[in-house]
Amino acid sequence: MAVQFVMRIALFLLLTYGLVEEASVAASPAIAQPKCKDMCGDVKIPYPFGIGPADCYMANWFKIVCNKTNVTDKAFLPSIDMEVLEINISDPYGTNSYYYYEPGLIRVKMPIISSSNCINQSSNGVDISGTPFFFSSYRNNFVSVGCDNLVTMNGLDPMVVVGCKTNCSNQKLKDKQGTCSGFNCCQTTVPYGIQVLNVDFGSTQRNSCKHAFLAETQWLNKTDLSNGFPYLDYVPVVLEWTVPNFTAFDFKEIRARHIDWDSTSYGAKYYYCLYGYEGNPYLSPGCQDRNECEDQKRNRCPDKADCENTEGSYTCNRRKSRLKIAIIVICTSFGVLFLLFITWWLYKVIKKRNKIKLKKKFFKRNGGLLLQQQLSSNENNVQKAKLFNSKELENATDRFNENRILGKGGQGTVYKGMLIDGRIVAIKKCNTVDEGNLEQFINEIIILSQINHRNVVKLLGCCLETEVPLLVYEFISNGTLFQYLHEKNEDFPLLTWDMRLRIATEIAGALSYLHSAASLPIYHRDIKSSNILLDEKYRAKVADFGTSRSVAVDQTHVTTLVYGTFGYLDPEYFQTSQFTEKSDVYSFGVVLIELLTGEKPVSSTRSPECRNLSTYFVLSLKENHLFDILDTQVSKVGNKDEVMAIANLAKRCLHLNGRKRPTMIEIMMELEGVQKVSSIQPNFEELEYIRNEEMEPKDEISISESSCLESSTASSSDVLPLLSIKSI
Secondary structure (H helix, E strand, O other), rough: OOHHHHHHHHHHHHHHHHHHHHHHHHOOOOOOOOOOEEOOOOEEEEOOOOEEOOOHHHHHEEEEEEEOOOOOOOEEEEOOOOEEEEEEEEOOOOOHHHHHOOOOEEEEEEOOOEEEOOOOOOOOOEEOOOOOOOEOOOOEEEEEEOOOEEEEEEEOOOOOOEEEEEOOOOHHHHOOOOOOOOOOOOEEEOOOOOOOOEEEEEEEEOOOEEEEEEEEEEHHOOOOOOOOOOOOOEEEEEEEEEOOOOOOOOHHHHHHEEEEOOOOOOOOEEEEEEEEEOOOOOOOOOEEEHHHHHOOHHHOOOOOHHHEEEEEEEEEEEHHHHHHHHHHHHHHHHHHHHHHHHHHHHHHHHHHHHHHHHHHHHHHHOHHHHHHHHHHOOOOOOOOOEEEHHHHHHHHOOOOOOHHEEOOOOEEEEEEOOOOOOOEEEEEEOOOHHHHHHHHHHHHHHHHOOOOOOOOOEEEEEEOOOOOOOOEEEEEOOHHHHHHHOOOOEEEEEOOOHHHHHHHHHHHHHHHHHHHHHHOOOOOOOOOOHEEEEOOOOOOOEEOOOOOOOEOOOOOEOOOOOOOOOOOOOHHHHHEHHHEEHHHHHHHHHHHHHHHHHOEEEEEOHHHHHHHHHHHHHHHHHOOEEEEEEHHHOOOOOHHHHHHHHHHHHHHHHOOHHHHHOOOHHHHHHHHHHHOOOOOOOOHHHHHHHHHOOOOOOOOOOOOOOOOOOOOOEEEEEEHOOOOOOOO
């Protein structure tokens, strides 16, 4: 609104300024007598010249006859029998100087004088004596055309000789073609006030045709006569004229002056308007003030806006100019600003529209339609999952600043962020996704939305309108179990036996819930210590359900491509591609071994036969070297029965036959029992029976008699296969 208001004011000022200027322009003064024609064809007829009745012209000398032709009307001056091309009363501006005065002029067609040798011989001369007209000395030149021609003017003062000579043999003159400088054409000036033109042809070539004439200087400058005389009967000539027996009006003497033509035989005066005035000094009201501001050529002001007309002159009004410049600058500035604003606004609109389209494209590509179907389905309780917008999560992570990265994995990068309500969250930015894996990216959202367990990481929501999906979890502050077991430093204190036993129980409880208590059985498929988070009270939280699968109640397994992490992968699943709940049990068994030994699932520091922790643990247990490989925090436990119970539980979880592994409910109950009845002595006979049963060749891999605890080596076929499967 402000821009429009300013532009309206500026437009009003400009219009007002234009109206004032327009009002100051006086009407053009009349050039002819009232009711008399002032034009004949393209020729203006000013008084004292006139067409028609006697009162239209001052004297018969100035009578103009307008002849009708097929092309255009032509003006003739009967007093000198010549066709008129232009009549000019006065032109005080002239052509050579700004203040140069030029008297009244009349341009006419004058015949060409030719020698007797020419086929079309014209008159011998031109005589306009006795009339108020005479040849202009500064507007005309005397011209001679023909080879080796010497032409002079007759009838002048005996002391004055006017003429020129041509030379057709001088090569230097020929090179100056178009200048009429001597080769076949010569020219010279004429005296002032002559009214008679007679010529004398003199030549070394008596039989050649020669021409002589007076011609307007401007016409000569545009015409090339050096290569031969063009077929012309007439050339333009400028005449000056005077007014006899005319007494100037008194009011004209203020604005007009006269010149006495004493040098002419006619003896008369010529009236003209002073500088700064225009009009006809021979007509009432005579000379009128000229508005020099109308034509930039008539004033020296830098701009028309600066010019202010005065009587007979003008002034350059700088204040007026500054006002107009200020108005122009203001209007231009606001125009530019308005244009920039429109451009910026259009850019924002287009950018916003493209951003919305891009978000819709990402939402569809990232499985948003699939998630909407799940949200509208009654089969899955996913209403608690919030759909975050991309702007909110960008602000939460400081545009996904590298300083906010908590960790990177096979499925994506996790950032720490703070929502607008102050909650600290973990935002998982998934890796590049293709359309064939949409279900996998949506799977974690659907599964975690069904889970409500204190030992499972809670999913707060997701964002699918970005290039890759974003999952928002509750933030677990104390890192992963892997860090506490294998990256021991000041940031990760040692875990006591009681803490390890409690963590194992909590993990078992979470998996038991997933397998049995959830609305649909859920197989995690990637249980490992790095997917077990610890909160501020060191309580276990099972995380990373990106590869998890839910199954129908009557299903016993899912058949998929093999996913998992080297060291945790169930060999039976690797061989059959059928993942069961017992496959999660096997992975949990590896985590139990980590809690007992503090060793990594795969380590290059161990012998080649024992790089796999499962093989290393089973052989150690078989050879009664269990307490040699236990972690320090475990080996110093007073009640060794608890340790043996957990070790044998882990061994059962690692059974190569999945059907002989305990269920997660059984594992949870045994772990809870160990916690509650820690004083009971272990049943060594039962343990020995379990050991012998599980080591039968028909149910498990063949193990070499040489222990990996000793220096001897074993064949690679006698140990658990080292599976190199990346975490997905």
